[in-house]
Amino acid sequence: MKTRYKIMAAAALLAGAISFAYASGPVVQTSMLSGTTVSVVAPGTKVKEGDVLVMVDSLVGPVPAARATADGTVKEVNVTKGQKIVQNQQVAVIAD
Numbered sequence: 001m002k003t004r005y006k007i008m009a010a011a012a013l014l015a016g017a018i019s020f021a022y023a024s025g026p027v028v029q030t031s032m033l034s035g036t037t038v039s040v041v042a043p044g045t046k047v048k049e050g051d052v053l054v055m056v057d058s059l060v061g062p063v064p065a066a067r068a069t070a071d072g073t074v075k076e077v078n079v080t081k082g083q084k085i086v087q088n089q090q091v092a093v094i095a096d
Contacts, residue, residue, distance in 0.1 A: 026075065029053055029092040031085050033065040040081050040091075045074045047094060054079060054091050066091045 035056030041047065047068040056065040065085065076093040079085055 026093050026095045027070045027072070028090055029066050029069060029094060031056075031065045031087055031089045031091050032067075033058075033063065034086045035065060035084070037065070037079055037081055037083050037085060038062045040077060040079055041074050043074050043077050047072065047074060054085070056085065068094060070094050072096050 031054060033056055035058060037054055038057050039052075039055040039062065041051075041053045047053070048071050049068055051068045052064045052066070053068055053074070054064070054066040055062040072094040073096070074092055075095045077091070078093075079089070079091045085091065
């Protein structure tokens with residue numbers, strides 16, 4: 001029985017390593033809020049996880065609509081300042 005658990009544990013580690021290797025490619029960033037954009041990150045900007053990518057106007061002022069979910073460089077920006085966006089809209093792509 002112990003051998004079976006060792007094999008299962010090794011398989012789980014291997015699966016995790018494989019998924020990590022594939023996760024290092026481009027990461028699509030989506031908006032969490034809808035609204036009119038008041039600021040948008042520029043392509044080529046180096047970002048860390050949690051950095052604000054897009055801000056939208058709200059009743060209380062500008063609020064973050066999209067934050068980076070990974071460290072890397074902004075390779076593509078799909079929205080412009082003044083554009084209306086909706087929740088879950090692709091706003092940028094980050095790559096290593």
